[in-house]
Structures are given as structure tokens and as C-alpha cells.
Amino acid sequence: MSSxxxxxxxxxxxxxxLCRRNEMIAxxxxxxxxxxxxGTTIVGLIFQDGVILGADxxxxxxxxxxxxxxxxxxxxxxxxxxxxxxxxxxxxxxTDMVSSQLQxxxxxxxRESRVVTALTLLxxxxxxxxxxxxxxxxxxxxxxxxxxxxTIYPHGSTDTLPxxxxxxxSLAAMAVFESKYxxxxxxDEGVQLVSEAICSGVFNDLGSGSNVDVCVITKGHKExxxxxxxxxxxxxxxxxxxxxxxxxxxxxTKITPLKEKxxxxxxxxxxxx
Amino acid sequence: MSIFEYNGSALVAMxxxxxxxxASDRRLGVQLQTIATDFRRIYKMHDRLFIGLSGLxxxxxxxxxxxxxxxxxxxxxxxxxxxxxxxxxxxxxxxxEKRFGPYxxxxxxxxxxxxxxxxxxxxxxxxxxxxxxxxxxxxxxxxSLYGACEAMFKPDMEPEExxxxxxxxxxxxxxxxxLSGWGGHVYVVTPTEVKERILKGRMD
Numbered sequence: 001m002s003s004x005x006x007x008x009x010x011x012x013x014x015x016x017x018l019c020r021r022n023e024m025i026a027x028x029x030x031x032x033x034x035x036x037x038x039g040t041t042i043v044g045l046i047f048q049d050g051v052i053l054g055a056d057x058x059x060x061x062x063x064x065x066x067x068x069x070x071x072x073x074x075x076x077x078x079x080x081x082x083x084x085x086x087x088x089x090x091x092x093x094x095t096d097m098v099s100s101q102l103q104x105x106x107x108x109x110x111r112e113s114r115v116v117t118a119l120t121l122l123x124x125x126x127x128x129x130x131x132x133x134x135x136x137x138x139x140x141x142x143x144x145x146x147x148x149x150x151t152i153y154p155h156g157s158t159d160t161l162p163x164x165x166x167x168x169x170s171l172a173a174m175a176v177f178e179s180k181y182x183x184x185x186x187x188d189e190g191v192q193l194v195s196e197a198i199c200s201g202v203f204n205d206l207g208s209g210s211n212v213d214v215c216v217i218t219k220g221h222k223e224x225x226x227x228x229x230x231x232x233x234x235x236x237x238x239x240x241x242x243x244x245x246x247x248x249x250x251x252x253t254k255i256t257p258l259k260e261k262x263x264x265x266x267x268x269x270x271x272x273x
Numbered sequence: 274m275s276i277f278e279y280n281g282s283a284l285v286a287m288x289x290x291x292x293x294x295x296a297s298d299r300r301l302g303v304q305l306q307t308i309a310t311d312f313r314r315i316y317k318m319h320d321r322l323f324i325g326l327s328g329l330x331x332x333x334x335x336x337x338x339x340x341x342x343x344x345x346x347x348x349x350x351x352x353x354x355x356x357x358x359x360x361x362x363x364x365x366x367x368x369x370e371k372r373f374g375p376y377x378x379x380x381x382x383x384x385x386x387x388x389x390x391x392x393x394x395x396x397x398x399x400x401x402x403x404x405x406x407x408x409x410x411x412x413x414x415x416x417s418l419y420g421a422c423e424a425m426f427k428p429d430m431e432p433e434e435x436x437x438x439x440x441x442x443x444x445x446x447x448x449x450x451x452l453s454g455w456g457g458h459v460y461v462v463t464p465t466e467v468k469e470r471i472l473k474g475r476m477d
Contacts, residue, residue, distance in 0.1 A: 014370060014371075014372055015371055017374065018371055018375065018376065022374050022377075030274055030275070030276045031275050032275075032276060032377075033275060033276060033277055033397075033398050035397050035398065035399055035401070036403070064416055064419065066397075066403060067405065088401035089365075089368075089369055089372065089400045089401035090399075092402070093369050093372075132373065133372075241425075242424070242438070244441055248436075248437060248440040248444065248472055248473075249473040250470050250473070251456070252470065252471040253468065254469040254470075255466055255468050255469075256467045256468075258464070259320070
């Protein structure tokens with residue numbers, strides 16, 4: 001049996017064919033790279049009409065901030081959103097995958113997705129990989145059975161709570177929730193409390209920072225407030241900017257003009273014979 | 274020593290007014306020994322889309338060959354070029370597929386999308402996309418590059434000013450990194466032309 005000379009695009013799922021080589025490299029004393037984490041403070045709470053989710057916007061790679069304004073509140077369904085903490089690639093991939101599965105399920109059943117469906121799909125996937133897919137999620141949404149808020153840990157365990165926090169800033173945010181949360185909050189009080197909890201994470205936790213994103217989900221309606229608060233503006237920008245009077249020395253310049261794209265005009269006459 | 278420090282690299286992409294610039298250093302080394310001073314890190318996928326690959330050079334070349342294959346298949350099926358956003362999703366998917374045995378490569382993607390709007394994006398080695406509106410950096414010199422770009426970047430720069438800014442940021446940063454340097458390679462792409470320039474830098 002001969003292997004094909006070319007590689008057929010794979011059907012999906014993980015591929016482990018570089019693992020042996022990477023292990024050999026690691027044995028030779030060369031360390032594998034660190035992945036982009038989302039440090040993070042993510043929170044969710046249930047208020048009288050639905051669910052409010054909040055997240056900070058800092059992405060870190062080791063001690064360096066690589067993205068000052070990333071999006072951690074991911075879309076799952078029109079009525080369900082999910083915040084992700086942990087390894088950025090894992091949270092993005094897992095939420096995209098389950099979002100597609102929910103869409104297919106909606107087409108199949110003809111009904112609005114339920115939060116428990118998303119919950120089960122996520123926890124089954126994460127448990128399947130025994131915690132190696134490092135995604136810690138706060139899932140919230142409003143469906144026909146009411147508002148729901150769940151947390152999902154990387155190993156696949158879940159909790160159902162009225163208010164929840166995850167990520168490196170979770171202790172800072174939980175302190176705010178534990179002292180100020182009560183049942184039956186109004187929308188404005190809920191958004192205020194979520195913003196306060198995220199700000200507590202932003203200012204006290206080194207892994208969280210920049211701005212506050214908030215998402216309010218109620219029955220039949222959702223509001224994604226991207227950059228709801230900007231408590232860390234860049235105030236030190238010099239208005240003069242940099243100017244480089246002594247130009248960079250160039251050894252070689254090659255200019256390639258780009259062909260103008262041909263515009264096809266729909267001419268009905270030519271085809272009508 | 275990290276696997277990314279085996280070959281050494283520096284990559285930066287910056288957005289200007291209806292244009293973008295993508296720049297890299299030119300050194301190829303094996304740990305502390307330099308074996309080439311004209312190594313090409315930035316590849317053209319099509320006229321308006323460039324990808325720079327930093328990290329382990331062998332993985333960068335393999336990954337580039339796979340991407341060219343997938344892009345050509347796309348061109349045959351769809352009879353058009355891939356949009357930068359689509360290409361970024363493709364690269365992210367290919368990298369995430371190898372989540373537990375990854376390519377040791379950090380791509381920087383830069384392209385002109387619909388209505389000549391510049392698009393830049395970088396990823397870590399398992400495909401976590403970072404879409405930025407100003408600049409993205411990758412490679413062993415990335416920490417210096419973050420600092421230099423953060424200070425020198427201005428929004429809506431014209432192509433000539435953008436070229437100066439990117440070149441100065443790149444040369445300043447690689448001067449502080451032993452593993453990258455030996456000149457620079459800068460592409461400035463506008464809707465009408467692609468200007469490729471090779472910079473003179475410190476050869477140490």
C-alpha cells in the first residue's frame with residue numbers, strides 16, 4: 001500500500017503527525033513555545049429579564065500584552081453568548097465549532113437553540129480531550145425555558161449559577177459580586193455591577209486589562225456593548241509624532257504595478273440572439 | 274532555549290491609508306551561527322495578499338507550501354483570489370489542526386480586502402488570530418518591535434511615510450536582538466502597485 005504523493009485536504013479534527021518530531025526536539029533541550037493566553041476576567045450574572053456577560057480585552061503571550069483590544073465574548077447563537085478564558089486558540093476554536101453545530105441543529109429542528117444544548121456540546125468536547133483543550137468558559141443565554149448561566153471548566157465539569165466569574169481575575173471580580181449581587185437587578189444595575197466587577201479584575205489582576213466588553217441578553221433581544229468602558233486610554237501620545245528627516249538607506253527598489261481588475265459590464269444585447 | 278530562537282526572525286506589518294507595509298529581517302541562523310543573509314520570510318500569495326512566517330524556518334517553508342496548495346485549489350474552484358479575511362481563517366484552521374503537535378511558526382498576514390481596505394493579522398503557533406487595526410509583530414525581536422511600533426505608529430499614514438516608519442521601527446528593533454537583522458526587506462502595497470525594497474542595516 002503506497003501513501004499518496006500529494007496530501008488530500010483532511011476531513012477535520014486534530015492531526016497528530018508532528019507530535020513525534022516535536023517530542024524529539026523537546027528531548028534535545030529546546031523548549032516548546034508558549035501559546036497566547038487570555039489572562040482574563042470574565043463574568044456573568046442573571047438579572048430580572050435575562051443574562052449579562054462581561055469580559056476584559058487583554059490577550060497576553062507570556063508577560064507581553066499582544067492584543068490590547070481582543071474580543072472575548074463569542075457568539076454561539078442569536079440568543080446565546082459565551083465568554084472564554086484560557087488558551088486563546090482553544091476558546092476560539094471550541095466556541096466556533098459548537099456555534100456551527102448549534103446552527104446545524106437549528107436547521108434540523110426548526111427551533112431556537114437552548115443553552116443546555118450548547119452546554120452539553122461544549123462539556124462533551126472538553127471532557128473528551130481530558131483538559132488538554134484549555135478553555136474555561138462562561139456560557140449565558142435566554143431561551144424558551146428562561147435565562148441560564150453556566151460555567152464550564154477545561155476538564156469538562158460544569159456549574160449552573162446565578163452569578164459566575166472565571167479567569168485569572170476571577171477572585172477580584174467575585175469579591176465585587178459577593179458583596180453587591182442580589183436577585184431581581186434591573187438592566188442598568190446589572191450592567192453597572194458587571195462593569196464594576198470587570199474593572200476590579202482589570203485594575204487588580206495583571207493578566208487582565210484594557211477595556212470592558214458587556215453583552216446583555218434578554219428574551220428575543222441582545223445587545224453587544226463592545227468597549228462599553230474605556231478606563232485605560234492612551235494619554236501619552238506625542239502630538240508631534242516621529243519624523244525621520246534622514247531617510248533609511250535602501251539598497252534595491254523593485255516596483256510591480258498591479259493590473260487593473262477587468263470590470264465586466266452586464267450587456268444584455270450580446271446574449272439575446 | 275526556545276524553539277523560536279533556533280533560527281531567529283523579525284516580522285512587522287503596519288496599516289496606512291489605503292495601503293499596508295509588511296517587513297522582515299534577512300538573517301537565517303542556526304542558533305548563534307549565521308548561515309544566510311538573504312533569507313526570504315515574506316511570501317506573496319496573490320497580488321494583494323502577503324504572508325510572513327517567523328519561527329522555525331523548516332516549518333515556515335512547509336507551511337508556506339501547504340498554504341500555496343490550498344490557495345491554488347481555492348483559485349481553481351472559485352475562479353478568484355482569496356480574500357485576506359478568508360485566508361487568515363484558513364491559516365488559523367491549518368495551525369489549530371496541529372494543536373497538540375504544532376508547527377513552530379507564527380504567521381503575519383497582510384492584504385488589501387474589499388474596497389482596498391488594508392487588513393493585517395497575526396497568530397500564535399496554534400492559530401489564535403489577533404486582528405489589529407494598527408500593527409502586528411512576530412519573531413524573536415517582537416518585544417522590541419512592540420515598543421518601537423507603539424511609539425512610532427500614527428494612523429492614516431501615506432505610503433512613503435509608512436515605509437519610513439516601518440523601516441525605522443524594524444531596524445531599531447533588530448539592532449537590539451542578536452538573532453535577527455542583517456538588513457531588511459520591506460513591501461509597501463497600495464491598490465496600484467507593490468514596492469519591494471531591501472534596506473541596508475547593521476551586518477552584525
